[in-house]
Amino acid sequence: MSAISPSSQRLLENLGIWGSLNATDCCAYEAMSVRDALGNGRIGFDCADYAQPSLGHIVFNQAIVSSAWQRVHSASLISPIEGVGVHAFKRVASHMSVSLDDGREIDATLVIGADGVNSRVRELAGIRTCGWQYPQHAVVATVRHADPHQRVARQVFLDDGPLAFLPLGDGRSSIVWSTTPRHAEALAALEAAMEGELGAMQQVGARASFALGLRHALDYVQPRLALIGDAAHQIHPLAGQGVNLGFVDVAVLSDIIKQARQASRDVGEHGILRRYERRRKSENLPVMAGMDLIQRLFSRHAEPVNQIRSLGLSAADRLTPLKRLFAQQAMGFSGDAPDLLR
Numbered sequence: 001m002s003a004i005s006p007s008s009q010r011l012l013e014n015l016g017i018w019g020s021l022n023a024t025d026c027c028a029y030e031a032m033s034v035r036d037a038l039g040n041g042r043i044g045f046d047c048a049d050y051a052q053p054s055l056g057h058i059v060f061n062q063a064i065v066s067s068a069w070q071r072v073h074s075a076s077l078i079s080p081i082e083g084v085g086v087h088a089f090k091r092v093a094s095h096m097s098v099s100l101d102d103g104r105e106i107d108a109t110l111v112i113g114a115d116g117v118n119s120r121v122r123e124l125a126g127i128r129t130c131g132w133q134y135p136q137h138a139v140v141a142t143v144r145h146a147d148p149h150q151r152v153a154r155q156v157f158l159d160d161g162p163l164a165f166l167p168l169g170d171g172r173s174s175i176v177w178s179t180t181p182r183h184a185e186a187l188a189a190l191e192a193a194m195e196g197e198l199g200a201m202q203q204v205g206a207r208a209s210f211a212l213g214l215r216h217a218l219d220y221v222q223p224r225l226a227l228i229g230d231a232a233h234q235i236h237p238l239a240g241q242g243v244n245l246g247f248v249d250v251a252v253l254s255d256i257i258k259q260a261r262q263a264s265r266d267v268g269e270h271g272i273l274r275r276y277e278r279r280r281k282s283e284n285l286p287v288m289a290g291m292d293l294i295q296r297l298f299s300r301h302a303e304p305v306n307q308i309r310s311l312g313l314s315a316a317d318r319l320t321p322l323k324r325l326f327a328q329q330a331m332g333f334s335g336d337a338p339d340l341l342r
């Protein structure tokens with residue numbers, strides 16, 4: 001499940017992916033409530049305050065992937081090769097010669113590494129990363145609860161990490177609990193952790209667990225090669241921004257490729273790709289730093305820090321211009337939007 005921002009929704013609409021999602025695949029959330037369980041701090045957002053029909057949608061990842069594959073299969077200019085990894089590649093002056101795991105060789109003007117945080121493409125290119133692991137795992141599960149979620153996405157910062165309740169179309173909620181690796185105890189404590197806000201609960205989906213970290217590629221591009229998504233940047237999921245940042249990468253790279261084509265330039269040229277890198281690094285780095293700061297701030301339990309944090313959260317709730325800035329960032333409405341996000 002992912003929280004998809006309105007700006008990412010536009011990208012998926014423009015690519016003909018959003019339209020084939022079923023109503024049961026996504027749930028619009030109209031408000032968001034964030035509170036600090038260790039103090040009285042809380043902040044809330046309502047889509048009506050920003051003249052938007054929603055703050056975003058909670059969408060099944062598999063639904064987006066299936067719908068994207070449908071589009072790929074129906075596009076006459078794309079020849080997908082499925083279920084095969086990249087074994088190696090060699091840079092030749094006019095192209096990249098890519099050998100696949102099944103022995104096939106293909107020539108590419110540009111190789112785009114979109115293969116996640118442990119990117120093989122990044123490794124083969126010898127691009128180094130910096131980052132660290134958080135002492136947290138995210139436990140993901142689906143729960144049914146007695147009281148309606150009222151299309152509100154809820155997040156509470158607990159002693160051991162943030163717990164998010166994300167509303168689903170059928171009345172259930174998807175939870176993401178970033179906690180110590182004590183998964184078994186985690187779900188048993190769900191109701192108590194939410195202080196009964198949603199009534200009695202029943203776990204209805206399988207639990208999955210993910211190690212959490214921050215990782216940033218030192219370079220996003222090389223001649224004839226670009227990294228997008230988690231291959232370039234991995235962040236803590238506490239604000240549900242990871243996939244949304246990846247979608248902006250897609251939109252910006254797409255603009256740059258289009259402009260290069262219109263100017264009859266080679267899209268694999270390092271100078272052209274560097275424009276993508278400069279823009280995305282300057283936008284991704286502040287978000288990464290912000291998420292890391294929040295993660296660290298809410299991991300400290302010394303008394304003065306708790307109080308300052310709670311006061312800060314409540315003060316931000318009253319500072320309308322600051323709140324608007326947060327909301328616009330989360331909805332993906334900040335900055336000069338590339339074509340696919342318009």
Ligand SMILES: Cc1cc2nc3c(=O)[nH]c(=O)nc-3n(C[C@H](O)[C@H](O)[C@H](O)COP(=O)(O)OP(=O)(O)OC[C@H]3O[C@@H](n4cnc5c(N)ncnc54)[C@H](O)[C@@H]3O)c2cc1C
Nearest residue numbers: 002003085115116120138210229230237240241242243244
């Ligand atoms: C618990 C949790 C909750 C999250 N919630 C949110 C959220 O609400 N909103 C949000 O925006 N983000 C969220 N994220 C972050 C989001 O999941 C990631 O940012 C996003 O999945 C990254 O997408 P990606 O396509 O770059 O990489 P991935 O999703 O990792 O996809 C990489 C793809 O490449 C394929 N691949 C890998 N290696 C190879 C290879 N050698 N050859 C061929 N193919 C390969 C993989 O099979 C996979 O299909 C969350 C993350 C976690 C852990």
